[in-house]
Amino acid sequence: MNIYLVGGAVRDKHLGYPYSERDWVVVGARPEEMEAQGFTPVGKDFPVFLHPKTREEYALARTERKTAPGYTGFQFHTAPDVSLEDDLARRDLTINAMAEDRNGNLVDPYGGAKDLASKTLRHVSPAFIEDPVRVLRVARFAARYHHLGFTIAEETLTLMRQMVDSGEVDHLVPERVWKEMEKALGERHPEVFVQSLRDCGALAKILPEVDALFGVPQPEQHHPEIDTGLHCLMVLQQAAVLSAAIPVRFAALVHDLGKGTTPEEEWPRHIGHEQRTLPLLDTLCERIAAPKEHKRLARLVAEYHTHCHRALELKPTTLLKVLKAADAFRKPQQFEGFLLCCEADARGRTGLEQRDYPQADYLRTALRECQSIDNREIAAQGFTGQAFGEALDRERLARLQALKRA
Incomplete structure (x- = not known):
């Protein structure tokens, strides 16, 4: 044995990139031998075991054969x-097809170290086309290592x-699309994930509503x-x-x-366009299981x-409408996320990336005034039920009117 x-631990170790998870491959063993040594079987499709102490995953060396889309x-x-x-031959990219033995010696049969040095994301073999998830994974790695200068071969x-042209990508299931997309959105340059999908034609299949935006002009x-x-x-x-929140x-x-x-x-x-976005968004979210x-x-x-962009011009009644629509009084964290998105929208324009966005602070102040x-x-005035809510809104409007005059 x-x-x-x-996998990733070897890749990131040699790249000098932080990593937390370690995966292991066991060569020359049978499942019963692993269990005899205290390993816990957890794999559904192939033998994977948890180490009795570290709880890290140990998989028996395996090969695979394509049998269906x-x-x-x-x-x-x-x-x-x-x-x-x-x-290692069944893995997606050369940089993910490296291994280390017990003594830390590198096993690199497919040139992963060379591609790390040249900052290249390259497939291991033509069998790459057999798994549509690899399209998403490569785009995700492009986003993850973009700041280091990595590009897709x-x-x-x-x-x-x-894979797009053959229809292989059409067999992606929503849950797997979201799993990869969620990881990609968490990277330093998530926009590279989207651009990479567009570069290979997959964006039109996976997020057609986003793909349709390219080529559409604005003022x-x-x-x-x-x-x-x-x-x-x-x-x-x-x-x-602005935010690490997915x-x-x-x-x-x-x-x-x-x-x-x-x-x-x-x-x-x-x-x-705001109202026209909503049904498109609902369709997109259902398709990718957001x-x-x-x-x-x-x-x-x-x-x-x-x-939000016009917050400084809004009437107090409209301002209160926005606060209530955003559920800002019950979910202030959601409202903060809304403000960060709007600030990102204002700054996501060529030459305006550093612009001030006082609208967000104005709306934060408006919320604090209402929360006070x-x-x-x-309640002491005898208001209950619907009458209480109406009285509360009158006081909120008074606070917002005072803020407007300030």
Whole structure:
């Protein structure tokens, strides 16, 4: 029995990049031998075990054979005679197909170290095209290591395009799409994930509502970048600077979907795009199994971001409407996410990345003014039920009117 450290831990160790999880491959063992040594079996499709002390995953070396479309259409084979090189050959990228033995010696049969040095994301073998999830994974790694200068090898992009053209990508299931997208949104440059999917044609299959934004113009005086798709990538980039929260980043990406349905004769204006975004957003969220929290914030930003941009001009009644629509009194954290998205939208424009956004602080102040109201004083006046809510709103409006005059 020989045990090797594999995958991301080896990659990031040699890259000098932080990592927390370690995965292991066991060569020359049978499942019953692993259990005899105290390992706990957890694998459903192939033998994977948890170490009795560290609880890290140890998988028996395996090979795989494509039997049906999609990422589940594989037949796996494990046996003591399956070599480490055989196991590494089934991995997606060369930089993920390296291993280390017990003494820290590198096993690199497919040139992963060379591709690390050249900052290249390259497939291990033509079998890359058999798993559609790899399109998402490569785009995610492009986002993860973009700041280090990594790019996707042209021949790998070619295979990714083939997977789109052949319909292999059509077999992705919503839960797996969201799992990879969620990870990508958490990276330093999530916009690279979206751009990489577009480069290979997969964005039109996975997020067609976002893909439809590219090539749609906006007024140059407000959007020097002009292209709506480019604007949304810039907004996502700014959101990543402002917040690590995935719901905020997701909402930033999809806030302008309605602009993709504006009739060409109305370009570059997009009157009513906020409301047109909502059904498109609902469809997108269902397709990729986005969590309810993410969808809720995304809908809020889509419908009310232009209100936020005009916050300093809004009447107190409209201001209160926005606060209530955002559920700001019960969910102040959600409201803060909304404000960060709107700030990212204002800054996601060529040459305006450092612009001030006083609207957000104004709305924060408005919320604090309303939160400072003592509900007990209103209750002491005898108001209950609906009458209490109306009295509370009157006091909120009075506070907002005073803020407007200040």
